[in-house]
Amino acid sequence: MDGARPVNPGSSPRTRVRRYPELAVKDPEALYRILDAGLMAHVAVTDETGQPYAVPVAYARHDDTVLFHGSTASRLFRLCAAGSPVCFTVTLLDGLVLARSAFESSMNYRSVMVLGHCGVLHGAAKQAALEQISEHLMPGRWKEVRQPSAQELRATAVLELPLAECSAKVSEGGPDDNESDLGLPVWAGHVPLTESWSEPVPADGLPAEFSTVPDYIRSWRR
Numbered sequence: 001m002d003g004a005r006p007v008n009p010g011s012s013p014r015t016r017v018r019r020y021p022e023l024a025v026k027d028p029e030a031l032y033r034i035l036d037a038g039l040m041a042h043v044a045v046t047d048e049t050g051q052p053y054a055v056p057v058a059y060a061r062h063d064d065t066v067l068f069h070g071s072t073a074s075r076l077f078r079l080c081a082a083g084s085p086v087c088f089t090v091t092l093l094d095g096l097v098l099a100r101s102a103f104e105s106s107m108n109y110r111s112v113m114v115l116g117h118c119g120v121l122h123g124a125a126k127q128a129a130l131e132q133i134s135e136h137l138m139p140g141r142w143k144e145v146r147q148p149s150a151q152e153l154r155a156t157a158v159l160e161l162p163l164a165e166c167s168a169k170v171s172e173g174g175p176d177d178n179e180s181d182l183g184l185p186v187w188a189g190h191v192p193l194t195e196s197w198s199e200p201v202p203a204d205g206l207p208a209e210f211s212t213v214p215d216y217i218r219s220w221r222r
């Protein structure tokens with residue numbers, strides 16, 4: 001574990017944003033907001049042969065850590081639990097930027113990168129982390145569903161990664177065209193991209209008494 005260092009985005013030599021440093025986010029609260037808005041992360045590890053693997057996972061932020069869980073048998077969780085260094089990223093795609101040139105065309109986004117080593121959670125901390133991940137993804141659900149059995153808990157690794165070494169970058173707004181391209185006869189601007197939940201679809205064979213979707217699910221917003 002990396003200990004409880006303060007969250008100070010971009011403050012280490014490894015996490016200093018080099019290209020477009022003006023897009024770097026220094027405020028920890030802004031970094032928390034990006035993590036709290038995301039549902040999915042990619043965790044990259046390198047195996048014994050030197051091959052990197054970037055694996056998508058569900059996650060939640062809890063205070064100054066991110067939590068994620070998975071099968072104890074999977075490569076990612078085996079390597080993380082054995083102390084491999086990890087690179088954890090969350091990317092929220094907010095739109096496309098249509099510049100007058102191909103070169104200046106880009107994306108709007110909010111992204112976070114965390115470097116470090118994971119700790120393995122056990123006992124009450126493990127149980128609490130599972131609830132935190134579930135409540136981040138599906139608020140209101142944990143108290144309704146069957147709780148994990150002892151066998152399910154044994155098969156599940158729950159990892160905690162401190163935000164001690166992290167960075168965040170935010171790109172927003174319209175294109176930054178070259179002065180010489182401003183007169184070109186082409187539309188320019190940006191196209192925002194938004195994410196939203198669609199109408200919930202009941203499971204096959206759901207008893208009639210559950211024909212109404214619970215309010216807590218109806219209240220989910222993206």
Ligand SMILES: Cc1cc2nc3c(=O)[nH]c(=O)nc-3n(C[C@H](O)[C@H](O)[C@H](O)COP(=O)(O)OP(=O)(O)OC[C@H]3O[C@@H](n4cnc5c(N)ncnc54)[C@H](O)[C@@H]3O)c2cc1C
Nearest residue numbers: 014015016017018019091107109111112113166167168169
């Ligand atoms: C949705 C999306 C699309 C992108 N598309 C492109 C693309 O097509 N081409 C391109 O060149 N770049 C793209 N970027 C930017 C890219 O992620 C990097 O920011 C860029 O490659 C940084 O290069 P560097 O040499 O400055 O940083 P590096 O030396 O690679 O990074 C230095 C440190 O800066 C921090 N950092 C760098 N990038 C990010 C980030 N995005 N979020 C949080 N921390 C970061 C990390 O802590 C990293 O260790 C995209 C970003 C996003 C989120």
